[in-house]
Amino acid sequence: MLRRPILLIVFLAAMSSLCVSLARAQTVAPGQHVKLAGSNEQGVPLHREPRPSMVGRIPDGTVATVIDTAREGRWLRVTTTADLSGWIVPRYIEAVVSGPVPPTAAPAAADRADEDETRVWESASSCEDIVHTGRRMATARGDVLRIATWNIRWFPDGDLNGTPESRTDLPWLACALAWMNADVVALQEIRTTPTAAQAWEAVTDGLSALTGNDWKVGFQECGSPMRQHTGFLWNASRVELSGPQDLWKLNGAAEGPGAPCASGLRPGHYRMVRAKGGGADFHIVSVHLDSGTAPRDRANRDTAIGRIAEALAPVLPDDSDAIVLGDFNTMGSGTPDAAAAEIQALEMAVGNQSPAFEHVAVEPACTEYFDGHAGWLDHVVVARAMTEASQRTARVTGYCALTNCARLPRPPAAAERLSDHCPVVYEVDNRDLD
Secondary structure (H helix, E strand, O other): OOHHHHHHHHHHHHHHHHHHHHHHOOOOOOOOEEEEOOOOOOOEEEEOOOOOOEEEEEOOOOEEEEEEEEOOOOEEEEEOOOOOEEEEOHHHEEEEEOOOOOOOHHHHHHHHHHHHHHHHOOOHHHHHHHHOOOOOOOOOOOOEEEEEEEEEEEEOOOOOOOOHHHOOOHHHHHHHHHHHOOOEEEEEEEOOOHHHHHHHHHHHHHHHHHHOOOEEEEEOOOOOOOOOEEEEEEEOOOEEEEEEEEEHHHOOOOOOOOOOOHHHOOOEEEEEEEEOOOOOEEEEEEEEOOOOOOHHHHHHHHHHHHOHHHHHOOOOOOOOOEEEEEEOOOOOOOOHHHHHHHHHHHHHHHHOOOOOEEEEEEEOOOOEEEOOEEEOOEEEEEEOOOOOOOOOEEEEOOHHHHHOOOOOOOOOHHHHHOOOEOOEEEEEEOOOOO
16 A cells, blocks of 8 residues: 555655756866765865876865866866865766856855964864865965975974974874975975884875875985984975985085084085976075074074085086075074074175075064074075076965964974974976076
8 A cells, every 4th residue: 555655755766866966967168167065074076187086075065167177078177266176077066056156255265274274283183184175285286386494303203312202293294294285395303214214204105195196305415314414305296306415515514525514513405406397497405504592603504604606506507596495593692683683694695695695585484483482593595596486475384374473382282293393385486487
């Protein structure tokens, strides 16, 4: 007696499901806006290429713009107002939306970007929540290369003695680096022990899993493995770094090439950067100058800064484009006025060299914390002749940006588990304008 109603209900449910499937399978063209609906509460799978290559998820209900199709419409490339971009399959389209994207989308995206930055630097798990959805500090673009510098305190031990509670949080570090989306990261304060090598393997493996790209590291050769080293991390899927050299002249205590690590300090570590597939090429140097407020420390820093052009002289005739960045330790004699005076002296010193360099401002104007007070120790210096380096401001992220350089009564988790320094990100045009 009840079979017919049950069959009817099953039939109607099947027809309803078929209608939804047909609605989502509708043909769309580049330029159209579509509302996305996922079958997973985490959102719609986003792929790097028009094949299974998932890099994150787009939140359910997002209105995206179709910008390309592939494989006879079986893959759609979309972009969102939150700067997410990649490939999806058409079955996640709930509806085609007529007219422009709702005007509330852009402000919401800006608000979410601020919230994302807060969560990235809150904890490893919060960072992973953001990165696994595909959201980034900025999307990767073919016309831009992102360069960063980060002093990662006594990596991987976290302090001089390597106490267990101070060790670098490797998953959090990999996640934060993935969110920053830089192509090249100048590194300072890195040990090169076997333990450090294993730690970098864990970080680069984590980066590859989060980004789908190949990552490499390289460091200065001189100095005990237990001492601090300068070097680079780079996205080998986007750029090639070659010709490593230790520039002894960027150690202010060094008097010749025979002792680039004189007085236990660091030389500048040099590489040549070339974008894959054509684009920008330039010299880059990671530096970590003498730390301290004694007259000898300041003299060593002044000497190293005064020799930047001289240190790069052998390579500049081939290409005048150069970026020098890292921890300049511009702390003066320990007072804010003295630190500001040293930064001003840095600007004058690099500007008066031949060839001349330009000191890049940062926003906000602090890159590290000591005893609750913010300071500006990490700098970016670019050759004035480098047309590709058109930006005059670099972006600081991390808890320095979140606090906007205000006094901190106690260090946040990121300061304890990552570094007392904050990353600085700078963008250059990915074009060879020489």
